[in-house]
Each structure stands twice: as C-alpha cells, then as structure tokens.
Amino acid sequence: MRHTISILVENKFGVLSRVSGLFSGRGFNIESLSVGETIDPAISLMTIVTSGDDRIVEQITKQLNKLIDIIKVVDYMEVDHVEREMVLIKVAPKKNDKTEFLKLAEIFRGRIVDSGTTTFTVEITGDEKKIDAFIELIKPFGIKEFVRTGKVAIAREGVKKPK
C-alpha cells in the first residue's frame, strides 16, 4: 500500500540525510520526496511517498518520530487530504499536431511556460492520476524532456489529524 507521509523537521543541517539514511538503512523505500521551508524558517516540511504493509508503515512512522530532529509525522492515509504534484514537459509536436497538442494542454489546465521554434514546455499540476493521464496522452507527440516534482499534501479543513 502506498502512503504519503509528511514530516515536520527542524531546519538543521544534516536532517535530510538522517531521514534518507533511516529509509535506506532499514530497507524502506522512497518513491518520491519533496522538501521545503515552512512559514517558520526554523522548520522544514518533507513529504515522502513510500509503500509497505501496515507493519512496515507503522515502523516507518515510529522510526521517523524517534529521530531527534523530527517534530511531527503525519501519515495521510489516515487523514482526508489534498495531494498535488507538478510536471514540466518539453514536447516537440509536428507542425500539424501543434493545435491538437495545445488543446489537450488546455483541457488539462496546463500552462505553456516556454515555447521555441520547435518545442513547447507545458506545466501541469494535479494529483497523480491526472498527471499520469496527461503523460499518456502526450507521449505520441514526442516528449523531449520531462521533470516531475515529488508529491505534496495538505489535510482538508475540519478533518482531525491523528496523533
């Protein structure tokens, strides 16, 4: 089962390696990882997507909590939440395909953030399903470059977070 786990950490040097070292040292896997400062610059937020059965995920959250620099761990599996990630895709459609490509991008609320003589770079934000669907549709146009952020997640208002 896949879990999105968000981790509030002290914004200190070495914290990322404590977290990633914990995953590698104990044989847990990381599918995606994103890190950024919070409003409080002394605190960072990491969002990790991982997978494992209940026992493994229980170990992951407990082990994370045990690290001294970690302030709080939330497993979004237990919380109603919103998830987003973003991709930037550079596509080189043939002349005749350009309009169709742009239409598709529009349907998916993509934004063209750069265009050259032969390429467009489109930005798409959404949950994983939407992004995967878009990529499938775009593939035939010829993807030249592709970058994808890790997932970020936030709890829906009024939903109690588990301790």
Place this chain on the structure above:
Amino acid sequence: MKISGAEILIECLKKEGVKHIFGYPGGVVLNIFDTLYDEKDVELILARHEQGAIHAADGYARVSGKVGVAIVTSGPGATNTVTGIATASMDSIPLVVFSGQVPTMLIGNDAFQEADIVGITRPCTKHNYLVKDIKDLAKTVREAFHIASTGRPGPVLIDLPKDVTAGMADFKWPAEVKLRSYNPTYQGNKWMIKQAAQMIAKAKKPVIMAGGGVILSGASKELKGLAETARIPVTMTLMGLGGFPGTHKLSLGMLGMHGTYYANKSVQDSDLLIGIGVRFDDRVTGKTSAFAPDAKIIHIDIDPTSIRKNVRVDLPVVGDVKNVLKDMIKAVKEQKAQWDAVRSAWLKQIDYWKDEKPLSYNLNKKIIKPEFVVEKIYEVSKGEAIICTEVGQNQMWAAQFYKYDKPRQLLTSGGLGTMGYGFPAAIGAQIACPGKLVFDIAGDGSIQMNIQELATAVINKLPVKVAILNNGYLGMVRQWQELFFRERYSHTKLDVIPDFVKVAEAYGAVGLRAEKPDEVVPVLREALKIKDKPVFMDFVVDWKEKVFPMVPAGAAIDEMIFEEEEKRSEKKLKAVK
C-alpha cells in the same frame, strides 16, 4: 570573562558531574588535552586504542548507571570509535563521545586526518552533532547528556572542530534543555495497564520475559514485585540477566538460542507472555512465526519502535518500565486472585522441566571444562562479582553458569556481539567501582582484540581478573562448523596463541595458568589476592566443548540440541525435542 572552547567543554563536564573520561590524544584535540593537564576534578584515563576507550566508557556506564564519556582525535581516532559506539547503541548504553575535527574552514576539503564522523556514526548513535560555532558548545553538550541518558538511552557523538575548542567565548550553562521534538513517554497508559492486569489474572500459564530495559530503568524491585505478587515465572534475555535474581525460585534463567530448556519450554507453552524492556531479538525468538504460538503477548517498552517490530503484540504499553510496573502491581493486586492456587499447576510443570533437563555439562577429572571454570568463579566470588564477557562460547557459558542476582552485574555485548568488548569494559567498570571484584570471562580469540589495554589496567593499578577460557579456537564458530559444516574447521584454529602468562608479565601484570581441573580453584584464589594489578588467568580447557542447549538458526526455540552424555568421541549429536 571569555575562556577557551576547551575550557568551556571541561566546565560543561563538571556541570554534568563527570569525574572520569576515557580517551586518546591527537592533533586537533591538543587544546582539550592541554586544559586537562591542570584539571583536578575531571580525570582522563588514557586507553591504548580508541576502541578500548569507548568500551571502557561503556563499561563505566553499565555498572554505574551514569553517562560514560570519551574523547578522541579526528580521522583515525574517530573511526576507531565506531565499533564501540555501535556496541553501545545496540545495547542502549548512555555515552557522550567527543571527537576532534579539522578546523571548520577545512571541513570537506579532505584535510589531513579528516573523516566525516557525523556521517559515519549517524546510524549508530541516538543523535550526533557537529558544533560549528563556539556559542553553541555548552548548549550542545547539555543536550547531548540529556538525550544520551533519558528515554531509551544511547550514545551521542559531538564533533568538535579545532577552531571551536581553540576559540574564546563566555561560558553560559543553559538552565534547562528544551527540545520540542524529543519527548519520551514515561507513564504507561492506565487503561492498557488495567487490561494487562486482567490478562494476567486470566492467564493459566504466564511467563515474564525481562530484558535490558529492566536494568536501564532501575526496575528490578518492581519486576520482583510483579512476579512475586502474581506468581509469574521470569525468564531473561542476555541483556536482562541480573534484572531478576538468578537464584530466585521463579527464575527460569536465560531464554533463546542458548537458553535453558525450561525457559524455552515455558515460553513456547505459555498462554501469556509479558515482554518487559525487550526488543524480541532473533537470538531470543528463533523462528518468529513459531514463537510462543499460543500466547497472548503484552509488551512494555519505552521505545515505541520496539513494539510490533519483530513479533505480534496483543497489548502494547509504552512507558518507562519502572513506572509501568509500579502501576501494574497495583492493578494486579486489585484483581484479588488466589495466585498460589491459580499458578500451582503451571509452576509444578515448570519444576518438572527444571528437573528433566537442568543446565549441565560432563565433568571431567583430567581436562578442564570451561563451564567448570565459570562455576568456580561463581563460587570464589560468592556470586557477587561484576562479570564482563567477551563474545563466543565464553560469553554463553558466563551467561549460563554464573547466577546473577543483581542488576548491573553482567556486562556483555548483547546486541552487536563485539569480540574485544569485555576487557576494556572491565577496566571501565573497575574505575567506576574501585572496591568491587571485576572479572572478564574471555576467549583466547577475543582477548587478543583489545589486549593492549593491559597497559591501561597496569598503569591505573586496576586488579581486573581476566579468565581466559583457552580452547585454541574461535570456539563458537568452530561449534557451528562442527554441527553444521561437517567439521570443516576453516580458519577457526588459532594456530599461534601467545603465551598469555608471558604477555601479562611483559606488561607488568600477573600471569597464571591452570591445565588441570584441580588447579582451577588455586589459580582463582591466587588471583583474588592481587589487589593492585590486573591478572591474566590462562585456563587451558577442552577444545571440543560446545555450548548447549542450542537452537539451530531459523528453528523454533523448543527445537533444541543437547549435549550427549560423555563418550561423545566422534559421534554425531542428535537433536532431541
């Protein structure tokens, strides 16, 4: 008034009540050693290898319950500590280790004697620090001692760049430690404890399995209270020995791979297993899917990660063992059961197992059996010595044939199984307890791993007694080769073994030897007379002796192999269920 970083460091140690530190000098810690030169309140014990320094600090911590402190130089000094730190980490021993580091300006440049010791020790410390600014020094030391000694204890490393200890600043000792992200749970959940008490009252065949957590938490009295109140037999892990009196009627001794027949039988047959301060290591559980198959499991531990890591748990209680047991005794008393009546059948069954297959060995008139040596050490020390062990057969015989009645009496590398641990640990223990009788029960292989510490013991006039069970082999590995690798003794015969008597004498210590059973006690008595020097006792023992019972790797813990009655000659041993 501004003082140097080195002086700040020593002031911090004084604030923490540190009297002894173990260490080894080098370039980037010269400032600290210079400060120690005039220091009266904090004494540095010079080891002869950094690994020895860490194990000594560890032994000091294990016997005293205080934080063990060590200080080493950068690069090779720091990397030499890794085995010692990992040993302490696996056994949850509170240490604060200071390593020197190259000046902050040079970090990352592959400077002379630079090693990323913070990176290297990250997985084997509870936490670690690199102090980049002298202003953070006192706060960091304060935090480190707090983290090392609270919750589930463990080693903390502080890396000190040379410019930090050489720099000047005001000394400000923080009034308190504030760590928003570190809040161990000390009190157990009352509802859970009540449930546990009900389970105990309902159980027909309960067993307590006590581990190192009982000793770390200082909960021996409470453990005894619970066991006696509800008449529950107690088995111990290697780390738990001494947490409950080994001579107590309710004691089952150690369980697991080399546990007693009756401990393993009782656990497998139990309907309620109460794990207290244990982590269900694989050496204890054997095949986990076949472990205590009919038992409900209650697990009490301060570290939530221990719970449900290795075995299923029906009722977890997170908290400090001492507090939880106090509450549990109260809750159990409220159950008002007729405990003696409820338990009589179970305790009778256990007595039957105890009679059926007690711990035993084949005594021999001509050749010294290693178990015999351990028994005699028990007798001459009246069961009151502090026993350190190395690793291998010697360690298991020390666990089986010495009865530990008090906590902090057995010092052994349980989790990591570090050969070379025992002797330096004994040195640390002797420094912490100058009046006590301290033994290291050693193997001829292990003792050679930190034999240089003889110098440390001699110079400090430490009367540590080292009993070498000299079987000429890396015995435990040889035992596996005999049993599971068709007696192919690949690289386990120690063809060259130094004359331990002469080695001891060369260092200015005393060396004694026993080659026949009737020489064992006289050698021990002779050793006990020596009060100002270490003694090496070379016991030439039966090389064929094996540790039994034994649970083969991957088997359930009641699938034990036993010693055959004498005349073992070349016959294969058969498994007896």
